[in-house]
Amino acid sequence: MxxxxxxxxxxxxxxxxxxxxxxxxxxxxxxxxxxxxxxxxxxxxxxxxxxxxxxxxxxxxxxxxxxxxxxxxxxxxxxxxxxxxxxxxxxxxxxxIAEAGIFEAAREGRRFSIVTTTPRLASAINGRVAEYGFGDLYTGLRLTEGNPAEIMKDAVLLEESLSQACEIALVEDAAEAIVIGGGPLALSAVALRRRFPVPIIEPVxxxxxxxxxxxxxxxxxxx
Missing domain, CATH: 3.40.50.12500 (Rossmann fold)
Structure with missing residues (x-):
């Protein structure tokens, strides 16, 4: 192939x-x-x-x-x-990658959150979850704090900001899986996988x- x-x-x-x-x-x-x-x-x-x-x-x-x-x-x-x-x-x-990440997060009926950096895409992301048929398992979108462009410039800040949002999804939303929502967040998603007890879904x-x-x-x- x-x-x-x-x-x-x-x-x-x-x-x-x-x-x-x-x-x-x-x-x-x-x-x-x-x-x-x-x-x-x-x-x-x-x-x-x-x-x-x-x-x-x-x-x-x-x-x-x-x-x-x-x-x-x-x-x-x-x-x-x-x-x-x-x-x-x-x-x-x-x-x-959103489709794949959502499908994987929802496997076996897991409740899942999405964590990302782009608040102005919240409606589009939430809409994708509904379109793919997983609204009943979706615990919601959690966002990093601060300007997305500035956060994205600093790999350490990006990882820590995403980690904080993941912690909120885990504690407040009782998420059983967390999707890191963004292709440019791929390297951070790899690192975050080691930091949490629930599956961190890397969309790429x-x-x-x-x-x-x-x-x-x-x-x-x-x-």
């Missing part, structure tokens, strides 16, 4: 590299993960307008590429921008697992 294509819907190439590294570490049998970065939009998707632009940029980018070599596409921003449109337009399975690795499962099903249908 061919590689997976990981599309970063923001315009930050360093973020693409980080997410690809995390994705590769999660892949089985050393599947190749190829990264691609949106050609227009913002380097941080933190409001509904930027999310809408990212959706357009994701579709434009995917349609500009030769997709035949790929076994699947991962859209690596937590609002899953452009996922539905891509599914109508491309010949390979498409997986969003979750998306790799779901994308590979979908690719295998897709291949079997094509035989």
């Amino acid at each position: 061919g590689p997976l294509l990981l599309i970063n819907p923001n315009t930050s190439k360093p973020t693409t590299i980080e997410m690809v590294d995390v994705a590769r570490a999660a892949a089985t049998n050393h599947e190749a993960i190829i990264g691609a970065t949106a050609l227009r939009g913002s380097d941080l998707i933190d409001d509904d307008g930027k999310l809408a632009t990212a959706a357009e940029a994701v579709v434009e980018l995917a349609q500009s590429l030769e997709l035949a070599p790929y076994q699947g596409i991962i859209v690596s921003a937590f609002g899953d921008p452009g996922v539905e449109e891509l599914r109508r337009r491309v010949p390979v399975p498409v997986t969003g 690795p979750a998306a790799v697992r779901l994308a590979l499962a979908r690719a295998a099903r897709h291949e079997s249908l094509m035989i």
Whole structure:
């Protein structure tokens, strides 16, 4: 089977590299993960307008590429921008990291929270949970305190801010799993996994697992 294509819907190439590294570490049998970065939009998707632009940029980018070599596409921003449109337009399975993270968190009926840095995307994130059918298990969204752009500039501050929000989700929401809501938060999600007694769901690795499962099903249908 061919590689997976990981599309970063923001315009930050360093973020693409980080997410690809995390994705590769999660892949089985050393599947190749190829990264691609949106050609227009913002380097941080933190409001509904930027999310809408990212959706357009994701579709434009995917349609500009030769997709035949790929076994699947991962859209690596937590609002899953452009996922539905891509599914109508491309010949390979498409997986969003929010979708994958939510599915994994809710496994076996676990109650879950989402922790992230972007308050202006709260409505979009909550809407995704409802769309994917897990509203009854969702304990809510917990946000880091402070300016998202400033927090994202400092890896230590980012991890500590997310950790504090996770603690609130654990204690006040009685969450049985916590999703770290964002592709650019991938490295922090890896570190946070060791700090809590409940599963900390890293959405990029979750998306790799779901994308590979979908690719295998897709291949079997094509035989």
